Amino acid sequence: MSKPTKHILVTGGLGFIGFHLCSEIKRRDPSAALTIVDNLSSTQINPTLLQALGDIHRIDLNQFDASNQKFDEIYHLASPVGSLGILESNGYVAHSISKLAMKAADIACNSSAKLLYLSSSEVYGRDGQHAEDIELRVPSLRGTRMEYALGKLTAEHTLLNRSAQNEFRLRIVRPFNVIGPWQSAEIGFVIPTFFAAAIAGTPLPVFGDGQQKRSFCLVDDLVDGMLAVQSRGVDQTIYNLGNPGNIISVKDLANDIVQLCHSNSSLKLTDPVEVFGTRYLEAFQKLPDIDKATNHTGWTPKADLATALRHCRSFYKTAAQQTSTPSNSLLQGA
Secondary structure, eight states: OOOOSOEEEEETTTSHHHHHHHHHHHHHOTTOEEEEEOOOSSOOSOGGGTGGGEEEEOSOGGGOOOTTOOOSEEEEOOSOOSTTTTGGGTTTHHHHHHHHHHHHHHHHHHHTOEEEEEOOGGGGOSSEEEOTTSOOOOOSOOSHHHHHHHHHHHHHHHHHHHHHTTSSEEEEEEEOSEEOTTOOTTTTOHHHHHHHHHHHTOOEEEETTSOOEEEOEEHHHHHHHHHHHHHHSOTTEEEEESOTTOEEEHHHHHHHHHHHTTOOOOEEEEOHHHHHOTTOOOOOOEEEOOHHHHHHHOOOOOOOHHHHHHHHHHHHHHHHHTOSSOOOOOOOOO
16 A cells, blocks of 8 residues: 555544545545544534545544644644534634634644644625735624624734744635535535525525626636645635626625526525524625635636636535435525
C-alpha cells in the first residue's frame, strides 16, 4: 500500500461545502489521507457517502482528540451555519465559533500544519462591493446574524494573532453566497427552498419586496478557490471567494427558478420577522471583489448563474423524486 502524500484534517467535512471539498481533495489526490470531523448538526448527507474518502469522526470538534496525530493541512469549516440554523443558538453563536477556531488552532500548532479557515462574507456587515482590506464597522443592529458575523470576525483575528507567533501557517477565505447540491433548506438557504417549492408547485416565499441582491457562486468554484488559496495563497492573508458576475435580485431568482422548473408556482412576499421573530436579520447585499484571490492564485470562478442553477435543478429534482413529502417550509436567507 502506497504511503499517503498528505495527511489532511477537514472539520465540518460532512456539511454542504465540506462534502464537496473532501470529494475534490480525493479526486485530485487519491493517496491523500483524510480525517473528517463533524457533529452532523447541519448536514443532510449520508455519512456512508464519504466513508471511502477517509477516517470519519462523528463528534463535535471540541471533543476530538488529535494529540497523537499530525496533519500537513487543515481545513476548518466546522461552525454554526444558516440564517435559521443559528437562531436556536442565539446568545451562544459567537462563543461557539470562537471556541471551535481555538481548537483548530491548537491542532494546527501541534502539527505545525497549514490551516485554511472558512470565515464568512457576513463579517462585512453592510451593503456594497467588498474588498478584503476595507475597514470593517460594526452596525448597531442586534440579532443572531450579527452575533454570527462578529463571531466569525473574532475568530479571524484570533487565528491571525496566533499564526503571527509562527505557531502555524494561515489563510482565510470569506465565501459569498455559495450554492449547489446538498445545501439544506432546513437551516435557511434560499436555493433549495425555491427549488423545493417550484418542483412541488407551491408558492415560493420571497422575503420583503425581493429586491435584495445576491451574487451566487457554485460550490465547485468555491472549492476550487479554497484549494488554490491553500496551495498558492499568501500566509496570513484573507481572500474573498465568490462570483461577481452572478448578481441577481431574490425576486428575479425566484422567477428564474419557476421558469427553469416549468412550474406553475407563484411568489409569496413574506415578512421573515413575523415568521421567525425579532432575532432574525435579513442578509446585507454583499458583492465580492475577488481581485486579490485572482492575482495571488490565478483562480477565477467558471460557472455562470444559468449553469449553476441548472446544476442545482438536476439535484433537487432527483431529491424530490426520492421523497414522498417535498419540503414546503418558509426557509430562506442565503
